[in-house]
Amino acid sequence: MNAFPPAQALSGRRPAVAVWPWPIALGLLTVFGLLSALLGQHGIWLALSWAALSLPLIVTVICLVRAWSRPSDKGGRS
Amino acid sequence: MTTATLRRWFVVHKWTSLACTLFLLIVCVTGLPMLFSEQIWDAFVGDDDPPYEVLPPGTPNASLDEIVGKARALYPEQIVTNVAPDDDEPAVLVSMAPSWQALKDDDKFPDRHSGHWIKFDARTAKVLKQSPPVDAPKAPRTWTAAILGTCTRLHMNLFAGLPGALFMGAMGGVFVASLVSGTVLYGRFMKRLPFGSVRRDRAARLAWLDLHNLLGAATLVWALVVGFTGLVNELQTPLFGLWRVTDVRQILKPYAHLPVPAQDHLSPVQAAFDTARRAVPGNAVTSLAFPGAPFGSPVHYVLWTRGATPLRARLFTPVLVDARTGNLTGAYPMPWYLRFLEISRPLHFGDYGGMPLRILWALLDVMVIVVLVSGLVLWAGKRKVATDARLRALGYDLDDGDQAPVSALAEGAR
CATH class of the missing domain: 3.10.450 (Nuclear Transport Factor 2; Chain: A,)
Incomplete structure (x- = not known):
C-alpha cells in the first residue's frame, strides 16, 4: 500500500500518487452493500451486503494496525 | 486547483464542520442505542403480556x-x-x-x-x-424507557418539536456540505501520500490528520447516505402536511360536509380489510381508522396498507372504503416526495438487513464519531501552531508550486 524506496521518501519530496482509487472502491462497495440488502432482501444478497459493508471497516483496521505496528519506521514510510 | 478555490473549499469545510459537529456528535451517540432499541427493550423490560395460546399451525384468524x-x-x-x-x-x-x-x-x-x-x-x-x-x-x-426516550427525542429534534426537527434537518444539510468540501480537500492533502498512511512518527497533528482522512474516506459514502436520508426524515412533518392540504383535501372534498354515521350502521370491518387487500395487491393492511377520524373522511374507513419488501415496507398506500356501502372508493399511492421519504427511512435506520447490518451500522457510526472528534482536535490544535511550522508539519514543500495554495490554506485557516 505504501511501499516507497527509502531514499526517495527521505528526500522529503514524495512522488504524486493516485489519490482516488481506494476511496472510490470503498465508496462503491458501500453503495453496493447498502442496496443489495435493500433490493435483494434475503439469502446471498444479505450476505453480500454484510461483506461489502465490512470491507471499508476491515481496510481501515488494516491501515491502522500497519501504522501502529511499525513505530520505529522514522522518516518517510508513513 | 487555484489559490482562491482551495481557500474557499477550506473555509467551507471548516465552517460547515464547526457548525454541525456538536449536533452530529449528539446524533451519532444517541443513534447507537436507537439502533438496538428492540433488543434493549426485550433484554431489560420485556412485556408482561400473557403468552399466546398454542394452536396448531395454520389456524385461521377469527373474523x-x-x-x-x-x-x-x-x-x-x-x-x-x-x-x-x-x-x-x-x-x-x-x-x-x-x-x-x-x-x-x-x-x-x-x-x-x-x-x-x-x-x-x-x-x-x-x-x-x-x-x-x-x-x-x-x-x-423504567430507566430503559427514560434513556431510550431521551435518546430518541434528542436525536430527532433536541426536545424542540417541529422547529427542532427542521433545525436538525438543516444540520444534516450542513453535514453533507462538510462531507463534500472535505472530499475536495482530501484530494489535495493526499496528493503525495499513499492511501491509508498514518504518519505516527512525526507531529501528533499529522497522525490526527491522517486518521481524519483515512476514516473519513472509508465512511464517506455511508455518512453521505445516512446524513442525507436523515435530512429527508426530518422533513416528514412538513411533507405529510403538504400532502394533506393538497391531494388528501382534493380526495376528501366531496365528502367533507357529510355527517358521521352511527357505528352500528357501518359496513363490516372484515370486508373492508378484504376489499383493501384486493385494491392494493402485494400490500399488507396494517390498520383501519373508523369514519370521523381526524384527517380522515366522515363516511369512509381509511385503511393503511404497506409494501411487503424491505424497500417498500414503509411505503404506505391509503385505501378508502365507503363505510356506508362497503364499496371501494379508491387507493391513493403517495406523491413522489413522500415515496422518497419512505424509501429514505430504511437507508437511515439500517434495520433492513438483520443483526449483522445493525452491527455494521453501529461500527460505521463509531468511525464517524472518530472523524468528528479528530476534526475537532485538528481545529483546536491548529490554532496554536504558527503558520510556518504548520506548513512544514503538513509536509508541503515551500519552495515550489505548492507554495501558493498552501499559504492560501494557512490564510483560510486563520
Whole structure:
C-alpha cells in the first residue's frame, strides 16, 4: 500500500500518487452493500451486503494496525 | 486547483464542520442505542403480556367483525376508533374512545387520555390485555424507557418539536456540505501520500490528520447516505402536511360536509380489510381508522396498507372504503416526495438487513464519531501552531508550486 524506496521518501519530496482509487472502491462497495440488502432482501444478497459493508471497516483496521505496528519506521514510510 | 478555490473549499469545510459537529456528535451517540432499541427493550423490560395460546399451525384468524363486536359489547357506550392487526404477533389491537370529540379535546388537557385499547388474540378473538384504566396509578417509568426516550427525542429534534426537527434537518444539510468540501480537500492533502498512511512518527497533528482522512474516506459514502436520508426524515412533518392540504383535501372534498354515521350502521370491518387487500395487491393492511377520524373522511374507513419488501415496507398506500356501502372508493399511492421519504427511512435506520447490518451500522457510526472528534482536535490544535511550522508539519514543500495554495490554506485557516 505504501511501499516507497527509502531514499526517495527521505528526500522529503514524495512522488504524486493516485489519490482516488481506494476511496472510490470503498465508496462503491458501500453503495453496493447498502442496496443489495435493500433490493435483494434475503439469502446471498444479505450476505453480500454484510461483506461489502465490512470491507471499508476491515481496510481501515488494516491501515491502522500497519501504522501502529511499525513505530520505529522514522522518516518517510508513513 | 487555484489559490482562491482551495481557500474557499477550506473555509467551507471548516465552517460547515464547526457548525454541525456538536449536533452530529449528539446524533451519532444517541443513534447507537436507537439502533438496538428492540433488543434493549426485550433484554431489560420485556412485556408482561400473557403468552399466546398454542394452536396448531395454520389456524385461521377469527373474523375482525367478531373482534370488533366483542370490543363494542365491552364498551357499548363508546366508539371504535381504530383496528390494527399486529405485524409480528397473532394479535389485533382495537382502540376505542367515548367519542371523536373527546379525543380532540384531549389536546387541551395535558394529562387526559380518553382513548384506550383492547388487545385480542387474532385467532381466538379472546381478550388478551387492556390498556390500564385512566385512574390507575401510573407505573414508574423504567430507566430503559427514560434513556431510550431521551435518546430518541434528542436525536430527532433536541426536545424542540417541529422547529427542532427542521433545525436538525438543516444540520444534516450542513453535514453533507462538510462531507463534500472535505472530499475536495482530501484530494489535495493526499496528493503525495499513499492511501491509508498514518504518519505516527512525526507531529501528533499529522497522525490526527491522517486518521481524519483515512476514516473519513472509508465512511464517506455511508455518512453521505445516512446524513442525507436523515435530512429527508426530518422533513416528514412538513411533507405529510403538504400532502394533506393538497391531494388528501382534493380526495376528501366531496365528502367533507357529510355527517358521521352511527357505528352500528357501518359496513363490516372484515370486508373492508378484504376489499383493501384486493385494491392494493402485494400490500399488507396494517390498520383501519373508523369514519370521523381526524384527517380522515366522515363516511369512509381509511385503511393503511404497506409494501411487503424491505424497500417498500414503509411505503404506505391509503385505501378508502365507503363505510356506508362497503364499496371501494379508491387507493391513493403517495406523491413522489413522500415515496422518497419512505424509501429514505430504511437507508437511515439500517434495520433492513438483520443483526449483522445493525452491527455494521453501529461500527460505521463509531468511525464517524472518530472523524468528528479528530476534526475537532485538528481545529483546536491548529490554532496554536504558527503558520510556518504548520506548513512544514503538513509536509508541503515551500519552495515550489505548492507554495501558493498552501499559504492560501494557512490564510483560510486563520
